[in-house]
Amino acid sequence: MDDKSPMLELRGVSHVYVGRKGASLAVDRMELAVGHGEFISLVGPSGCGKTTVLSLLAGLFPPAAGQVLLGGKPVTGPSAKVGYMLQQDCLLPWRTIRDNAGLGLDIAGRRAAAERNRVEMLLEEVGLAGTEGKYPGELSGGMRQRVALTRTLAPEPDVLLLDEPFSALDMHIKMQLEDLVQATLRKLGKTAVLVTHDLAEAAAMSDRVVVLGRNPGRIRKEIAVPEAIRRLAPTEARKHPSFQALFDALWVELNAGEREGGSHE
Amino acid sequence: MSDDKACHPAGGDKEAASSEDNGGPHGGDDRAGWLKALHAAYRRRERSIGAAVLSVQLLLLAAFVLLWEAAGRLKWIDPLLFSYPTKIAAQLASSSADGTLWPHVGVTVAETAAGFVLGTLIGTALAALLWWFPFVSKVFDPYLVVFNSLPKVALGPIFIVAMGQGFLSILSVTLSMTVIVTTIGIYNRFRDSEPGLVKVVRLLGGTRLQLFRLVILPASFPVIISTLKVNVGLAWVGVIVGEFLVAKEGLGYLIIYGFQVFNFTLVLSTLVVIAATATLMYQGVALLEKKLVSGGREPS
Ligand SMILES: Nc1ncnc2c1ncn2[C@@H]1O[C@H](COP(=O)(O)OP(=O)(O)O)[C@@H](O)[C@H]1O
Ligand SMILES: [Mg+2]
Numbered sequence: 001m002d003d004k005s006p007m008l009e010l011r012g013v014s015h016v017y018v019g020r021k022g023a024s025l026a027v028d029r030m031e032l033a034v035g036h037g038e039f040i041s042l043v044g045p046s047g048c049g050k051t052t053v054l055s056l057l058a059g060l061f062p063p064a065a066g067q068v069l070l071g072g073k074p075v076t077g078p079s080a081k082v083g084y085m086l087q088q089d090c091l092l093p094w095r096t097i098r099d100n101a102g103l104g105l106d107i108a109g110r111r112a113a114a115e116r117n118r119v120e121m122l123l124e125e126v127g128l129a130g131t132e133g134k135y136p137g138e139l140s141g142g143m144r145q146r147v148a149l150t151r152t153l154a155p156e157p158d159v160l161l162l163d164e165p166f167s168a169l170d171m172h173i174k175m176q177l178e179d180l181v182q183a184t185l186r187k188l189g190k191t192a193v194l195v196t197h198d199l200a201e202a203a204a205m206s207d208r209v210v211v212l213g214r215n216p217g218r219i220r221k222e223i224a225v226p227e228a229i230r231r232l233a234p235t236e237a238r239k240h241p242s243f244q245a246l247f248d249a250l251w252v253e254l255n256a257g258e259r260e261g262g263s264h265e
Numbered sequence: 266m267s268d269d270k271a272c273h274p275a276g277g278d279k280e281a282a283s284s285e286d287n288g289g290p291h292g293g294d295d296r297a298g299w300l301k302a303l304h305a306a307y308r309r310r311e312r313s314i315g316a317a318v319l320s321v322q323l324l325l326l327a328a329f330v331l332l333w334e335a336a337g338r339l340k341w342i343d344p345l346l347f348s349y350p351t352k353i354a355a356q357l358a359s360s361s362a363d364g365t366l367w368p369h370v371g372v373t374v375a376e377t378a379a380g381f382v383l384g385t386l387i388g389t390a391l392a393a394l395l396w397w398f399p400f401v402s403k404v405f406d407p408y409l410v411v412f413n414s415l416p417k418v419a420l421g422p423i424f425i426v427a428m429g430q431g432f433l434s435i436l437s438v439t440l441s442m443t444v445i446v447t448t449i450g451i452y453n454r455f456r457d458s459e460p461g462l463v464k465v466v467r468l469l470g471g472t473r474l475q476l477f478r479l480v481i482l483p484a485s486f487p488v489i490i491s492t493l494k495v496n497v498g499l500a501w502v503g504v505i506v507g508e509f510l511v512a513k514e515g516l517g518y519l520i521i522y523g524f525q526v527f528n529f530t531l532v533l534s535t536l537v538v539i540a541a542t543a544t545l546m547y548q549g550v551a552l553l554e555k556k557l558v559s560g561g562r563e564p565s
Contacts, residue, residue: 060467077470078470080470084468086461094484103465103466103479104470
């Protein structure tokens with residue numbers, strides 16, 4: 001991989017959903033670059049195209065126009081280099097926790113003992129030691145989402161795409177998981193794109209927040225998170241004196257975007 | 266849009282329960298004793314209701330048999346036509362003792378088992394084909410609907426002419442009744458598999474075959490097994506009708522034969538045998554279902 005080019009890049013990317021009822025522009029001429037090891041958040045009103053951007057980055061479908069690049073090379077389809085975490089855990093109810101966590105490895109045909117061990121170690125790291133033989137139905141929502149995190153990390157992706165992975169969780173479990181995810185990704189040096197509608201979460205977790213305007217999705221503003229906040233774990237960052245100012249700045253942007261977009265609907 | 270909606274919402278339901286103070290000895294032994302007593306009372310109530318239901322059921326059966334017996338012996342009903350229980354029992358005792366009953370039972374059971382097992386397997390295979398080739402499924406959709414609404418039994422004579430008076434014709438009648446409805450039901454289940462699970466496999470780079478093996482087939486397993494159960498019933502109809510038409514051996518043949526020689530005791534005793542065997546078969550499949558569909562599945 002070419003180290004000078006950004007890890008992820010969108011060049012003039014537009015996406016159109018075509019269906020029986022017509023064609024709708026979901027993402028319009030988007031330019032975005034994410035550096036190696038950088039953690040960015042995408043925030044924006046519901047329906048502004050955040051999930052579409054992640055799907056394009058993951059290679060689920062090609063853009064209608066423009067280029068999606070991973071490590072400087074065009075993305076042609078899902079790859080083991082990119083991990084994706086959904087809002088729902090989507091665990092297979094008939095597989096044990098161990099087998100769910102190792103699903104990506106199974107699919108890739110990676111069945112060596114070392115790979116198995118790594119899954120067990122990851123499960124231990126996210127606090128799931130002792131649940132390996134259980135089934136998803138026996139676990140709480142927070143624990144299941146940890147299994148989903150393990151499943152995403154197990155194939156050792158360079159990039160993580162997180163689509164509102166904490167939004168269905170209770171507040172305190174959500175904050176625990178935010179800390180866990182940030183610490184884990186930082187330790188492993190992964191690049192990450194987090195989609196969220198929670199401004200505080202975006203501000204607390206990322207290095208940079210990208211605010212999208214609605215209909216069709218385009219970038220309104222990018223706000224860098226001050227170094228002082230960036231250093232801290234999300235729960236600590238929320239208590240930092242300058243956190244409120246950052247939150248307010250995001251709030252203003254998001255509201256402005258919503259007003260503009262709402263007018264022509 | 267959020268095509269992963271169907272998945273398990275990652276709600277934090279049980280986390281609270283597990284992190285909360287879980288009683289412990291300082292909760293007091295009387296509390297534990299109290300809970301136990303409440304549970305015991307609940308179980309007692311359950312058991313007594315169960316016993317009451319069973320005794321009423323047995324009572325109804327006994328009353329029916331007695332009434333039938335009395336009606337037959339006292340000529341309230343024509344015993345030649347409706348027979349009565351002791352006569353049927355005697356008929357069954359003699360035909361099972363001299364061994365004339367068993368070959369018929371064996372033939373019919375074999376035909377029925379072959380019918381519902383093959384019907385389910387072929388139907389599932391066709392459903393997989395339709396799932397794999399969406400174009401094919403679009404093309405065949407109207408034909409399936411038409412064939413499914415056809416009374417397939419009417420095809421019986423054609424099968425007999427084409428395949429001769431035997432096992433193959435009877436199996437064909439049975440399969441014509443089970444295969445299409447199985448295909449439609451299981452294909453619909455394949456197609457409705459949770460989009461979130463499908464998305465996960467695609468995101469992990471899975472092929473279409475892996476998607477089928479890892480998600481589509483296992484997710485449909487409970488439906489396949491319950492279809493197997495439905496097919497037991499359909500197969501019995503197919504086999505009995507087939508044996509009516511072929512009229513060589515089997516329980517369906519016994520009924521037709523009894524009817525032709527005006528021996529209604531034979532007809533009714535055969536019906537009793539069919540009821541008993543079909544129930545056993547159905548219970549067997551239900552037991553199989555319980556075994557196969559347990560494990561870590563969520564109670565949904
Ligand atoms: N599969 C699809 N087919 C048609 N339209 C879609 C599809 N997925 C999303 N859209 C539309 O594209 C727009 C952006 O959707 P999405 O990326 O899911 O937004 P977000 O994740 O920001 O809520 C929305 O207007 C949505 O209705
Ligand atoms: Mg979304």
